Amino acid sequence: MRNKRYSIVTHWLFAVSLALLPLLSQAQGSRQVDRYLVQGAENNPRLKALFTDYLAALEQVPQVGTLPDPQVSFAYFLQPVETRVGAQRxxxxxxxxxxxxxxxxxxxxxxxxxxxxxxxxxxEAKLELYRDISITYNDLYYLQVATQITEENLEVLSAFKELAQVYFETGQAGLSSVLQVEMEEEELRSRLEYLADSRRPLVTRFEQLLNSDLQEPISFPDSLWEEELLLEKEEVYNTLLAQNPRLEQLRQEAQVYELQVEVAKKMGLPAFTVGASYTSVADRDGVEMPGNGQDAILFPQVGVRLPIYRKKYKAMQKEALLEREAVELQRENLENQLLTELEEAYKDLLDARRKVALYKRLTRLAEESFALLQEEFSTGKNSFEEVLRMERQLLNYRLELAEARTALNNQVYNINYLMGSQYETENR
Structure with a gap:
């Protein structure tokens, strides 16, 4: 009876442990995050505000490109001015x-x-939003994967616990074996609570980025994917300098002041006034003469505005040149900052790559060791503590691998943002 119960529990233990073996070959990564990128771009209030600001700026073009309003004046003479052909009224x-x-x-x-x-x-704000949505989505998926791994290990510990109880009841092991499993279970339950608590602020942030309350569970792909850059490091540098949205914004702003210099020069040149006037003339009583009472029309009248106070126009040009120089210095400073950020991000990317490769190897070795230890344990060649220790080590490796993949993806998203690009990635 004891051997039969021992055999049932051992086979159940093997069956549960098989569920822990992750598939190391990753399928083509999913782009399920795309739907949330679109939703965020459509709903985010900051993006809406910035685009409305752009539309408002466009309305300035017809305002400054139109001639000044014409000037019309009317005068009525309280004391009519007498002329040869009559009084001007x-x-x-x-x-x-x-x-x-x-x-x-x-x-x-x-x-x-x-x-x-x-x-x-x-x-720039749109690319920043895309990056933040992608990173938050990736972090949420990590929590889901970590929760799943922890729950699976709890199932394995449950099998270990029943096995330890069998050993204790039959006198083959002490109570300490049961207590060790219970201690492991308490630690994993505490970790599950921490993962659940960590998810709540991330979901709130995700909803804020989308500016929408999630009405259904977040959709995730089947496996935690691995993003990869398509460009080498030197190409990343060149792309950043050419396409970074903040650098491009400063280049566009410098162009504003360069064009403003031309406007200041034009404003320092003469302007012309063209006009006409109409004068109402009353008939002279008792006088017969050509043009008696004929209204006077003067057309055209031509005037010239002479910009003789040159200091003002020279100051306008100098102001625009100094503003452009200031923007160029800001751009140079920003380039240095961004290259420093890129070096840090690239270092973290390489570290994440190494960790992914390392924990893939360690996980595979731990899985093989775990299977061998279980087999040896079932035949009495190994201790219960060794199997339990390897189970814990395998759990840690799997969690470390998931965390390394998350860090890898997040660094790719960050580098793409620095480059001014969103989809320069390849899912492995």
Whole structure:
């Protein structure tokens, strides 16, 4: 009877342990996160605000590219002015100012360039949102995988516990074996509670990024995937310098001030006024003469605005040049910061790669050792403590592997953001 019970428990132990063996060959990674990227881009209030700001900036283009409003004036003479053909009663005049040739077009280019700066701010925020959604999604999936691994190990410990009780009841082992398993179970249950507590703030952050309450469980692929960069390190550097959204925004802003210099030059050139006037003249009583009471029309009237106070226009040009220089210095400083960030991210990426490879090997060896120890234990060639120790080690390796994959993916997302790219990855 004792041997029969021992055989049943041992076979059950082997069956449960087989469920712990992870598939080391990863299938083609899933892009289930894409649906959340789209949802976040559609709902995120910060993106909406920045895009609305860009649309508002576009409305500046027709404002600065249009001629100034014409000036119309009307005068009524309380004391009519007598002339040869009659008394002038009222006069109406209209004039239009025309800036120097190309001034309006130059102002339009400045306004359009300012709109591009705001559009680039929107693009940068969008890539940052994509990165944050991807990282949060990846962290949530890690918690799910870690929870699943821990629950599976609890099942194995349950089998160990029953086996230890059998040994204790038959006098083949002491009570300490049962207590060791119970201690392991308590630790795993505590870890499960920690994982559940860690999930709640991540879900809240995920919902905030999407600006939506999740009505259904988050959809995950079947296995924890591994992202990989498609570019070598030197190519990553070059791509960052050419495409980083923050650097591009500063380049666009420098272009604004470069165009502003041209506007200042144009404003320092003469402007012309063209107009016409109409004067109402009353008939002279008792006089017969040609043109008696004929209204006077004067057209055209031409004027010139002379920008003789040159200091103002020179200061406008100098201001624009200094602003451009300041932006160029900001861009240079940002380049240095981003290259430092990239070095750190690339170092962490390489470390994550090494850890993934290491824990894959260690997990495989631990699985083989675990299977051999169970076989030896079933034939009485090994101690219960050795099997329990290897089970714990296998659990730790599996969790470390999941954590390393998560760190690898997150560093890829971060590097892609620095490069100004979202999908420069390859799922293995």
């Amino acid at each position: 009222a006069t109406l005049s209209a004039s239009q100012l025309f800036p120097w040739f190309g001034t309006l077009e130059a102002q339009e280019r400045v306004a359009a360039q300012r709109a591009k700066v705001r559009l680039q701010a929107f693009e």
